[in-house]
Amino acid sequence: MKKQTSITLVLLLIALFTASPVADACTNLIITKGASGTGSVMICYTCDAPFASRLAWLPGGDHQPGTFVSYPEMRVRGPQIKQVPHTYAVLASNGIGHMNEHQLAIGETTFGGRRGLNDRTGLHYGDLLTITLQRCKTAREAIKCIAELTAEYGYTQSGESFSIGDTEEAWIMELTGNGPDTKGIVYVAVRIPDGHISCHANQSRIGEFPLDDPENCMYSEDVISVAVENGFYDPASGKPFNFSDAYHPASARTKSGCAMRVWSMLKRAAPSLNLSPDYHRGLEDAERYPLSVKPEKLLSTPDVFALLRDHYEGTEFDMCVGDAAGKYASPYIKGGQRAISIKGTVFSIVTQSRAELPDPIGGIVWYSPDDTYFSCYTPLYCGTTAVAKPYTICDKSEFTFDSAWWTINFVANYTYPRYSLMKGDVQKEQKQIETNLMNQQTIFEKQALAAYKKDPESAQPLVTKYTVDTGDMVIKKWKDLAFTLMAKYNDR
Amino acid sequence: MKKKLLLWTICLCLLVWTFTPPASACTNLIITRGASKTGSVSICYTCDAGFASKLHWLPAGKHAPGSLVDYPSFKPGVPVLQIPETFATLHSNGIGHMNEYQLAIGETTFGGRRGIGNRTGLGYGELMTLALQRCKTARQAIKCIADLAAEYGYRASGESLSIGDTKEAWIMELVGNGPDHKGIVWVAVRIPDGHVSCHANQSRITEFPLNDPENCMYSQDVVSFAVEQGFYDPDSGKPFNYSDVYHPASDGTKKSCAQRVWSMLRRSAPSLDLSPDYARGVENAPRYPLSVKPDQKLSMLDVYDLLRDHYEGTDFDMTKGPEAGKFGCPNHRRERAISTVNTAFSIITQSRDSLPDHIGGICWYSPDDTYFSCYTPIYCSTTEIPQPYTVGNTREFSWDSAWWTINFVANYANMRYSEMKVDIQKTQSEIESNFYAQQPEIEKQALTLYKKDPNAARQFLTKYTVDSGNSIMESWRKLAESLFVKYNDKRR
Numbered sequence: 001m002k003k004q005t006s007i008t009l010v011l012l013l014i015a016l017f018t019a020s021p022v023a024d025a026c027t028n029l030i031i032t033k034g035a036s037g038t039g040s041v042m043i044c045y046t047c048d049a050p051f052a053s054r055l056a057w058l059p060g061g062d063h064q065p066g067t068f069v070s071y072p073e074m075r076v077r078g079p080q081i082k083q084v085p086h087t088y089a090v091l092a093s094n095g096i097g098h099m100n101e102h103q104l105a106i107g108e109t110t111f112g113g114r115r116g117l118n119d120r121t122g123l124h125y126g127d128l129l130t131i132t133l134q135r136c137k138t139a140r141e142a143i144k145c146i147a148e149l150t151a152e153y154g155y156t157q158s159g160e161s162f163s164i165g166d167t168e169e170a171w172i173m174e175l176t177g178n179g180p181d182t183k184g185i186v187y188v189a190v191r192i193p194d195g196h197i198s199c200h201a202n203q204s205r206i207g208e209f210p211l212d213d214p215e216n217c218m219y220s221e222d223v224i225s226v227a228v229e230n231g232f233y234d235p236a237s238g239k240p241f242n243f244s245d246a247y248h249p250a251s252a253r254t255k256s257g258c259a260m261r262v263w264s265m266l267k268r269a270a271p272s273l274n275l276s277p278d279y280h281r282g283l284e285d286a287e288r289y290p291l292s293v294k295p296e297k298l299l300s301t302p303d304v305f306a307l308l309r310d311h312y313e314g315t316e317f318d319m320c321v322g323d324a325a326g327k328y329a330s331p332y333i334k335g336g337q338r339a340i341s342i343k344g345t346v347f348s349i350v351t352q353s354r355a356e357l358p359d360p361i362g363g364i365v366w367y368s369p370d371d372t373y374f375s376c377y378t379p380l381y382c383g384t385t386a387v388a389k390p391y392t393i394c395d396k397s398e399f400t401f402d403s404a405w406w407t408i409n410f411v412a413n414y415t416y417p418r419y420s421l422m423k424g425d426v427q428k429e430q431k432q433i434e435t436n437l438m439n440q441q442t443i444f445e446k447q448a449l450a451a452y453k454k455d456p457e458s459a460q461p462l463v464t465k466y467t468v469d470t471g472d473m474v475i476k477k478w479k480d481l482a483f484t485l486m487a488k489y490n491d492r
Numbered sequence: 493m494k495k496k497l498l499l500w501t502i503c504l505c506l507l508v509w510t511f512t513p514p515a516s517a518c519t520n521l522i523i524t525r526g527a528s529k530t531g532s533v534s535i536c537y538t539c540d541a542g543f544a545s546k547l548h549w550l551p552a553g554k555h556a557p558g559s560l561v562d563y564p565s566f567k568p569g570v571p572v573l574q575i576p577e578t579f580a581t582l583h584s585n586g587i588g589h590m591n592e593y594q595l596a597i598g599e600t601t602f603g604g605r606r607g608i609g610n611r612t613g614l615g616y617g618e619l620m621t622l623a624l625q626r627c628k629t630a631r632q633a634i635k636c637i638a639d640l641a642a643e644y645g646y647r648a649s650g651e652s653l654s655i656g657d658t659k660e661a662w663i664m665e666l667v668g669n670g671p672d673h674k675g676i677v678w679v680a681v682r683i684p685d686g687h688v689s690c691h692a693n694q695s696r697i698t699e700f701p702l703n704d705p706e707n708c709m710y711s712q713d714v715v716s717f718a719v720e721q722g723f724y725d726p727d728s729g730k731p732f733n734y735s736d737v738y739h740p741a742s743d744g745t746k747k748s749c750a751q752r753v754w755s756m757l758r759r760s761a762p763s764l765d766l767s768p769d770y771a772r773g774v775e776n777a778p779r780y781p782l783s784v785k786p787d788q789k790l791s792m793l794d795v796y797d798l799l800r801d802h803y804e805g806t807d808f809d810m811t812k813g814p815e816a817g818k819f820g821c822p823n824h825r826r827e828r829a830i831s832t833v834n835t836a837f838s839i840i841t842q843s844r845d846s847l848p849d850h851i852g853g854i855c856w857y858s859p860d861d862t863y864f865s866c867y868t869p870i871y872c873s874t875t876e877i878p879q880p881y882t883v884g885n886t887r888e889f890s891w892d893s894a895w896w897t898i899n900f901v902a903n904y905a906n907m908r909y910s911e912m913k914v915d916i917q918k919t920q921s922e923i924e925s926n927f928y929a930q931q932p933e934i935e936k937q938a939l940t941l942y943k944k945d946p947n948a949a950r951q952f953l954t955k956y957t958v959d960s961g962n963s964i965m966e967s968w969r970k971l972a973e974s975l976f977v978k979y980n981d982k983r984r
Contacts, residue, residue, distance in 0.1 A: 343981040399973035486889040491833040
């Protein structure tokens with residue numbers, strides 16, 4: 001009897017450990033063309049981890065046979081990756097690709113899931129994002145490419161949800177290793193219906209999926225068999241196969257740490273659905289949140305920024321309310337509740353991919369380092385061949401206002417302790433800059449398009465100059481804001 | 493009945509108004525030669541007011557008859573005739589500190605009786621600067637201040653001045669002699685050698701000898717003016733008492749002023765076991781003595797320490813209690829401490845007759861709150877001030893300003909006081925101990941030069957003064973940046 005109890009205990013512990021989510025990690029929001037006020041497919045990605053962001057433009061080009069893939073901050077372990085004859089230029093942070101010159105964009109969140117399925121050598125998910133962007137033009141190509149790369153070289157990481165968008169459609173792809181003895185991944189990819197938005201946040205989101213609808217769903221052949229082999233799914237149970245349940249069984253922790261963010265984004269985009277907090281509060285038999293919803297109105301770019309700026313304000317979980325928030329109603333004090341906006345965000349992106357514009361002008365990565373709440377987005381056109389210098393400087397051990405990461409981080413850090421008193425100053429500047437950039441965007445793209453129509457080659461220097469100048473301007477303004485705050489709140 | 497009540501209320505209001513001490517204001521500590529480990533007379537002055545400190549140097553000069561006092565950094569509010577010869581003088585924002593003969597002055601405002609200031613005339617800062625330009629000794633300065641006030645008028649309220657030369661230190665208390673006159677009523681008392689004294693916005697001279705010119709000077713009308721104004725009744729049988737007459741104590745003055753005096757005296761002479769009763773307004777509690785003999789002779793670092801105080805370790809410890817919060821921050825306004833966020837600058841002078849004036853006189857100088865200040869040596873013979881100490885604009889933050897740099901670090905510490913205090917004090921103590929250790933060697937070199945050519949010594953000390961100030965600014969900015977790095981995104 002005693003022995004049995006202890007075995008049960010050990011099993012329980014193992015189960016708990018296995019299903020535990022990644023502590024910090026990321027949030028993604030996916031906007032389809034038909035849900036966007038600007039007709040853009042948008043991939044939004046907050047990368048939440050303890051490093052400083054270093055943005056880079058990785059050039060594309062032709063390559064000799066027999067050469068290997070190489071770019072700064074590649075994470076691959078083990079094999080060298082054979083290069084393809086031609087690669088596309090990619091915007092990336094810290095080796096994690098965002099968008100390529102054909103407006104293809106990718107984001108990710110880690111769900112972790114079942115342990116022990118990954119390969120010992122092979123690619124990191126950061127490599128998958130970057131190398132795929134270097135090789136593909138569309139989301140469908142990207143999904144296949146990711147499956148092929150991992151099958152050839154292996155996959156060293158745990159479960160991931162990828163958001164993949166091109167100028168026409170957006171997909172969510174969920175994957176995990178297929179076991180240490182076979183190179184590759186098991187995966188499902190589902191197309192988000194046009195007019196809908198979707199999101200994920202460190203919890204696997206794809207439940208049941210059609211096996212016979214290649215237009216809207218792709219998957220690896222072994223997605224069910226690996227689950228059966230590993231004892232994650234019993235076909236005799238009579239239950240239909242469910243990717244999330246098999247590869248990332250939900251726990252109370254994943255629900256409150258992950259599903260709560262999903263709930264907040266879906267609920268704010270579609271208030272009329274009246275989505276209940278029950279599931280993320282861990283209520284038994286509460287229904288999971290739908291993979292995607294139709295927003296009540298088409299979302300503008302600033303609307304999307306706003307969806308990423310959230311501490312559950314106005315809900316019963318509002319982190320700015322209550323004794324724990326302190327004198328300055330700060331959402332950064334209360335422990336135990338994970339919001340979308342957190343101190344530990346490295347960078348966030350909001351992309352636009354637009355079919356009606358030529359690639360160099362149609363693709364934009366709106367980029368900001370640090371906490372989305374006090375971030376300020378600058379546009380990086382995917383046709384650019386350079387990025388503003390402050391975004392490329394990052395050294396966590398040495399502060400400098402020459403670094404975009406440090407500048408944005410400093411303002412946020414200076415604001416946190418007197419949150420309610422100071423946040424208005426930061427938000428005012430944030431809104432002013434971002435509104436201005438929206439207005440400028442229309443004018444600039446008109447000029448760039450006119451130039452492109454005369455000579456497609458002339459667009460590249462134009463978008464490059466605009467990308468670099470705007471980035472420099474945003475950081476200069478943010479440094480001025482820092483100094484203004486330092487003077488205004490001195491000795492108060 | 494109603495009318496009477498109204499009258500009473502008005503009278504009460506007037507009374508309260510009359511005796512309310514100036515809200516912020518200053519603290520002074522006076523160390524006599526015999527109380528100093530280095531044989532220095534030291535005047536310590538924290539100037540607590542809402543402006544940015546700008547340190548300047550007025551050169552010595554010979555002046556044509558009929559010319560007026562007029563410098564770019566110093567021009568009295570009323571025209572003052574220049575005298576044939578003036579001495580080089582250091583001042584901040586028009587408030588004189590020390591001259592090239594090692595004469596030093598500090599002040600605190602007690603305010604006192606209303607309505608007895610002259611209608612026009614000089615302010616106290618102007619009196620200090622003019623006296624320093626004109627005098628070599630404390631006794632000369634006392635007479636000079638009385639003469640200047642008689643000639644040009646005195647438009648400010650009651651003041652306590654600390655005046656020190658290479659041999660002795662005096663406290664002089666003064667008020668205007670009425671709106672229709674020009675001049676002041678005053679008493680000046682020499683602090684016995686071996687003692688320390690202090691004042692903090694409360695008149696400190698009580699009874700005084702009328703027949704001991706070696707140790708006490710006073711204006712002829714000091715008693716008669718009080719009688720005329722009805723402040724003192726000679727028939728009361730009570731001896732004349734300057735404080736009681738010109739600045740009757742209230743609970744407010746006791747708590748916010750006498751408490752600082754108590755703290756400095758108790759820390760200098762713990763053996764006296766001075767009771768806080770008077771400061772806490774206990775009825776019939778005796779006032780604190782004008783001066784005490786410290787238990788041990790004080791080093792410069794001991795003196796710095798006396799000025800860094802939030803009543804730590806006493807019943808009134810401001811780092812304790814709910815107002816101090818999780819990080820023990822003393823910068824709430826429950827008590828008035830010596831260290832306060834709105835100190836504009838503080839000085840600690842050394843006047844030493846063992847050395848030639850050019851080497852013997854130092855004004856140790858720092859902007860802002862004494863607790864997180866860092867003192868740089870300004871030799872009284874310097875002909876140049878380190879640039880960062882000469883600039884500051886409260887509305888515009890700049891790393892090029894010493895006031896801003898020191899101020900900013902202190903402000904930043906409010907975020908996580910108990911933690912950041914350790915980092916700041918480490919740098920502070922490293923820098924200050926270094927200066928202290930270097931001082932004998934620097935002065936030895938200066939003395940060698942002086943013996944050959946006094947001018948060479950002056951150049952040498954000017955360079956040392958400038959280099960020292962600049963090096964502190966560099967270290968302090970690095971300190972700020974290291975705090976940004978170390979405490980970035982820290983959770984509460």
